[in-house]
Amino acid sequence: MNDPAAENLDLLAPSTDELAELEASITELHLLLERRAQDAHMLDLAYTTVDSPVGSLLLAASDRGLVRVAYAVEDHDAVLETLSQRISARILRAPRRLDTVAAELEQYFAGTRRAFDVPLDPSLSSGFRRLVQQHLPDIAYGSTETYKEVAALVGNPQAVRAVGSACATNPLPVVVPCHRVLRSDGSLGGYIGGLAAKAALLELESAGAGVSPAARPGV
Amino acid sequence: MNTKQPFEKIVAAHGTTVLRVCRAVLGVHDADDAWSETFLSALKAYPELPPDANVEAWLVTIAHRKAIDVTRQRGRQPVAVGELPERVSVGSSALTGGAGDDSTDPHDRVALWQAVGALPDKQRQAVAYHYLGGLPFAEVAELLGGSVEAARRASSDGVKALRRVYSHEQSGGHPSSRTKGQKP
Known part of the structure; x- marks a missing residue:
């Protein structure tokens, strides 16, 4: 049996102009869908992407808060699929929740x-990894700690390798500053966004660390 | 693959198809409402959709129910008219193939959508759900009531009527086609 749908594609297939118009309409309708889904508490995860000096960053938030920051090298599509499986498939590109x-x-x-x-x-995150990640924001801007020091600070001095994997699996890089953790010999160790990104963040912070924000122009 | 795509991917992949189905069934003005209701309802039910489900058929089925709701709210029978979307008709040549542009699209989209709007309800719905929405005739029959054969016939009669409009358009013999593309 032949496929009658394919046979008529020529007649009903949208023209280039119609496709452009449909796309514009969908953009408007998508905005409305974002708002209505949010109001109806059906938007389990909202995401957007922002440009940064360390490349495009994917930001995703539940209604509780920011749940994921992902570098482009992690493959944003793959990250979204993982979020879909681990948290909820009710995901929309909805930048407003990520504005702040x-x-x-x-x-x-x-x-x-x-x-x-x-x-x-x-x-x-859960368990020891969550514990380590919760400690990371205590490392001051512009300073660093070693994996070993972090292990001692979270009360488990033997768990240096586990601290390393906690940093490597930090779901909120940049915002939760796992880039401030280095090896004992001062080398960078690893980083989810690549070593160049880790070095760039440390350099940014060392440039700004000596100056209090209040003293900076325009603040 | 057994994993469920993020819903955003579903909107990106099927949003256009569903909007065209809604436009064909309801006309351009009510289509936006039906589209919104369809995707909001789909978002709500999405976690329960089996991973191997035919997502497009599922969406088209929801769109059919929402089109009925919209029609009821308007308190009238479904009337699809071949009007242009407002956002198009103002200063844009989309759908019309353009006023004097070098578009290679040989079809007169206005005439086509007018012709879709002029079809009897059953034919218009059958054409929309089968040819635009990709639903098999068995599922079209379930939505519209009646036999699979009746759905197939309604759909093929509808397409025949549209083809007649087209052959007029292509030969330039239809009076309405002469108004297209003229600059005001």
């Missing part, structure tokens, strides 16, 4: 912000 964190990241990369002030959703 996007603005804070912009300030951070401009050197005018030293700490992040947004609610975090720790859903993607």
Whole structure:
């Protein structure tokens, strides 16, 4: 049996102009869908992408807070699929929920912000990893700790390797500063966004660390 | 693959198809409402959709129910008219193939959508769900009531009527085609 749908594609297939118009309509309808899904509490995860000096960053938030920051090298599509499986498939590109964190990241990369002030959703971490990741924001802007020091500070001095994997699996890089943890010999160790990104963040912070934000122009 | 795509991917992959189905069934003005209701309802039910389900058929089925709701709210029978979307008709040549542009699209989209709107309800719905929405005739029959054969016939009669409009258009013999593409 032949396929009658294929047979008529020529007649009903949208023209180039119609496709452009449909796309514009879908863009408007998508905005409305974002708002209505949010109002109806059906938007389990909202995401957007922002440009930064360390490449495009994917930002995703539940209604509890920021749940994931991902570098482009992690493959944003793959990250979204993982979020879909681990948290919820009710995901929309809906930048509004990420407005605050996007603005804070912009300030951070401009050197005018030293700490992040947004609610975090720790859903993607558990156990010892979560404990380590919760300690990381205590490492001051512009300073670093070693994996060994972090292990001691979270009360488990033997767990140096586990601290390493906790940093490597940090779901909220940049915002939760795993880039401030180095090897005991001062070398960078690893980083989820690549070593160049880790070095860039440390350099940014060392440039800004000596100056208090209040003393910086425009703040 | 047994994993469920993020819902955003579903909107990106099927949003256009569902909007065209809604436009064909309801006309351009009510289509936006039906599209919104369809995707909001789909988002709600999405976690329960089996991973191997035919997502597009599922969406088209929801769109059919939402089109009925929209029609009821308007308190009238479904009337699809071949009007242009407002956002198109103002200063844009989309759908019309353009006023004097070098578009290679040989079809007169306005005439086509007018012709779709002029079809009897059953034919218009059968064409929309089968040819635009990709639903098999068995599922079209379930939505519209009646036999699979009746759905197939309604759909093929509808396409025949559209082809007649087209052959007029292509030969330039239809009076309405002369108004297209003229600059005001």
